[in-house]
Amino acid sequence: MKANIFDIKHFAVHDGPGIRTTVFFKGCPLKCRWCHNPESISAKKQLGYLLHKCVGCGKCVAACPQGAHTFTPDGLHKFEREKCTACGACAKVCPADALSLYGKEAELEAVLTELLEDEDFYESSNGGVTLSGGECLIQADFCAELLKRLKENGIHTAVDTCGFVSREAIDKVLPYTDLFLYDMKAFDDDVHIRCTGQSNKCILENLSYIDKCGGKTEIRIPFVPDYNSDQIEKIAGFLSTLKNLTKIKILPYHNYAGTKYKSLDMPDTLPEKLPEVCEIKEAENMLSTFGLEIAK
Ligand code: SF4
Ligand code: SF4
Structure with a gap:
């Protein structure tokens, strides 16, 4: 069994309790304006090219079977994305980290073996493994099997999801998931559509369903x-009805991902305005007035 993943991050400390290893799956059904992982949105493999890192060695020209890299007569490196089949050959030979291949077909057994190598760290920190993305649950069969195997090895499991997935996908992973890290971007549907391109109806329904089934979030x-x-007050009102909610984390928006959009020739949709510390505090206070526990 295979999945399309774009990274495995070891020693992660922000993806659930303890020290964790996080598997990032490629492909996401939402288009959040503030997405800080634009390389995760497309389900296809992609080549990222950072012009400012290129040292003009020409190794990519020789490596590419499609002729996607060329040099103009005045010595400028030209990359033609439409010719690229994302084979990754050029990224392997680039000496300057100017080229990165996002996405690879990963075998379940190989991923499991890599995750089990960190077992001692999970044990000593009450950590475990987190499946993230993109949206990991669009590859739900692979996730369910991987989570099942992790549970057989006594490892704590978390699934980081945007919730915009089928009920069938939730049902597949529910028995093997100790904790859902669940995104809540807006309560009003029109706001959600404006921010992500999709309605939040099934996101709210799936969260209520997980809660009703006893799943921790x-x-x-x-x-x-x-x-x-x-949206914070409305979100807080909705969350206060849940029985198995453990805590809530506010993630202040940042705009560090601008270079990644550029490297993928994607339009940069990042909002300009950054949150003030006092606005975050105010939002946390609002959540607290509903009796909700805030994670720092
Ligand atoms: S990823 Fe493959 S096809 Fe694309 S530019 Fe590099 S060598 Fe050429
Ligand atoms: S291999 Fe890397 S550094 Fe060399 S020309 Fe290509 S992109 Fe530039």
Whole structure:
């Protein structure tokens, strides 16, 4: 069994309790304006090219079977994305980290073996493994099998999801998931559509369903001024009805991903305005008035 993943991050400390290893799956059904992992949105493999890192060695020209890299007569490196089949050959020979291949077909047994290598760290820190993305649950069969195998090895499991997935996908992973890290971007549907391109109806329904089934959740709220910053009270009202919510984390928006958009020739949709510390504090206070526990 194979999945399309774009990274495995070891010693992660922000993806659930303890020290964790996080598997990032490629492909996401939402288009969040503030997405800081634009390389995760497309389900296909992609080549990232950072012009400012290129030292002009020409090794990529020789490596590419498609002729996607050329040099103009005046010595400028030209990359033609439409010719690229994302084979990764050029990224392997680039000496300057100017080229990166995002996405690879990964075998379940190989991923499991890599995850089990960190077992001692999970044990000593009450950590475990987190499946993230992109949206990992669009590859739900692979996730379910991987989570099952991790549970057979006594490892704590977490699934980081945007919730915009089928009920069938939730049902597949529910028996093997100790904690859902669940994104809540807006309560009002029109705001959600404006921010992500999709309705939040099934996201709210899936969260209620997980809660009703006894699934534990930690809610993540990205805080983006002028986009969803007026939604906190409504989100808090909804969350206060859940029985198995462990805590809530506010994720202040940042705009560090601009270079990645450029490297992928994707339009940069990042909002300009960053949150003030006092706005985050105010949002946390609002959540607290509903009796909700805030994670720092
Ligand atoms: S990833 Fe493959 S096809 Fe694309 S530019 Fe590099 S060598 Fe050429
Ligand atoms: S291999 Fe890397 S550094 Fe060399 S020309 Fe290609 S992109 Fe530039």
